[in-house]
Amino acid sequence: MEPSTQKLIHTFGALADLGQEIAGTGDFTEMVRTSMHLLLGTLALRRGAVLECSGSGPLRCVAIWGLGDQVLNGFDIDDCEMTSFLRGEVADSLVRNTSTSNLFLNRYRDKLSHESIELVLPMIVRGEVTGLVLLGGKASGEEFSGDDFDTIRAMVRHIGVGIHTHRLLEQVAQRAEENRRLYDELRTIYRDTVRAFAAAIDIKDKYTQGHSDRVGRYSEIIGRELGWSEEEVEGIQIAGYLHDIGKLIVDRDIINAPYRIDAKNSSELNRHPAAGYEILSPIRHPYADIPLTAKYHHERLDGRGYPDGLTDEQIPIGAKIISLADSFDAMTTDRPYRRRRSFEDVVGDLRENTGTQFDGRVVAAFARAILKEVKGEIKERRITKILGKDYLEGEHVEALLTDLIEDLEKDVSRHGATAQRKTQTDSVVP
Numbered sequence: 001m002e003p004s005t006q007k008l009i010h011t012f013g014a015l016a017d018l019g020q021e022i023a024g025t026g027d028f029t030e031m032v033r034t035s036m037h038l039l040l041g042t043l044a045l046r047r048g049a050v051l052e053c054s055g056s057g058p059l060r061c062v063a064i065w066g067l068g069d070q071v072l073n074g075f076d077i078d079d080c081e082m083t084s085f086l087r088g089e090v091a092d093s094l095v096r097n098t099s100t101s102n103l104f105l106n107r108y109r110d111k112l113s114h115e116s117i118e119l120v121l122p123m124i125v126r127g128e129v130t131g132l133v134l135l136g137g138k139a140s141g142e143e144f145s146g147d148d149f150d151t152i153r154a155m156v157r158h159i160g161v162g163i164h165t166h167r168l169l170e171q172v173a174q175r176a177e178e179n180r181r182l183y184d185e186l187r188t189i190y191r192d193t194v195r196a197f198a199a200a201i202d203i204k205d206k207y208t209q210g211h212s213d214r215v216g217r218y219s220e221i222i223g224r225e226l227g228w229s230e231e232e233v234e235g236i237q238i239a240g241y242l243h244d245i246g247k248l249i250v251d252r253d254i255i256n257a258p259y260r261i262d263a264k265n266s267s268e269l270n271r272h273p274a275a276g277y278e279i280l281s282p283i284r285h286p287y288a289d290i291p292l293t294a295k296y297h298h299e300r301l302d303g304r305g306y307p308d309g310l311t312d313e314q315i316p317i318g319a320k321i322i323s324l325a326d327s328f329d330a331m332t333t334d335r336p337y338r339r340r341r342s343f344e345d346v347v348g349d350l351r352e353n354t355g356t357q358f359d360g361r362v363v364a365a366f367a368r369a370i371l372k373e374v375k376g377e378i379k380e381r382r383i384t385k386i387l388g389k390d391y392l393e394g395e396h397v398e399a400l401l402t403d404l405i406e407d408l409e410k411d412v413s414r415h416g417a418t419a420q421r422k423t424q425t426d427s428v429v430p
Helices: 003-023 028-043 079-087 103-114 146-203 211-225 230-242 245-249 263-269 272-280 290-296 317-331 343-353 360-374 382-387 395-426
Strands: 048-052 060-065 117-125 128-136
Touching (some): 028 048, 079 128, 146 211, 211 382, 230 290, 245 272, 317 343
Antiparallel strands (some): 048 060, 117 128
16 A cells, blocks of 8 residues: 555544544543644644634643643734734744744744744634644654645644534533523522412411411422422422412402301302412413412312312312312411311321312322421421421321321222223223
């Protein structure tokens, strides 16, 4: 094989290796260093360096070989010098060419010559200088040929593209981070606004101030225990804050009645879920189910709820969560016509009404969350903080919760098996 053919194959191989290195997703500095070593190795050059620039100003050394680390300190480039690189020819890359119009070489020729730098080539991508490649002479002492210049320019262009791509990725990452921060700020503002609005709703009812906030927090805890994503958890929390927004249309005297209201007033109060849906539907929420959750949080699994008398599978899971959180807060807070109920009574109510009013999976999840706090398995005792530290004290509390969870999980498993058998039966062709 002729030497020229061997050299051509070697050059193609080096370019392929260089392209693979640049296309990799590894460390940027290591990529530039490896790329420079490939360039030096291809032509057996003694020394070299890659200097990066971002517009006019100081040049930053990214990779260096065969030169002292302090040699390249103090190099900078201005706009006119960058323009001279963009307009220059191959001959303008030669340091020893004293007739060149390259302003950068004319300024630094003595320093470059002292360090045995023979070539200075710009890395140009999309009409912009991204940096410079400084190269020493061949180890053999031979002059650079035209083929050598073609190889060098191709490889320098590859390195420049690698640096340019890295910059673009950094910019994308920076913008993504900025967008993420902005999105988080907007979400925080939205959540805080909703909480403030929920507080304004509760102010209308002097006996249940803070109710919507507590329902939101209980709902969030249940969602997490069910294994929901962060977005889903935040959505159910917001739904909890807004579940009673329909009470804005209910007469204040009915809401604040210090006694159990009669059928007429009860009918008026029962309008609030549908009214809440009408209020929330025109608003573009980040979480789509919020209006329906407000509408259906008083539905029951047995179909005896309102406003539409839905049954188990027809009720959205979010509404089932809000229903439990809403009822739990009602049972564990003082009302004008009664004191809050003991925890034993609350557990008894949950047992009695699971399957008719409450969903067993939701009740079991809430009970597990409470039990984890009672047993000290989690550091942040959020439910205990809401209820008061004395409310969940006593050995009987852990036993009550453990028994409730076991019974509910058995019921859920049994119902699941029954549903599966029914599905298999329905699928059989007669």
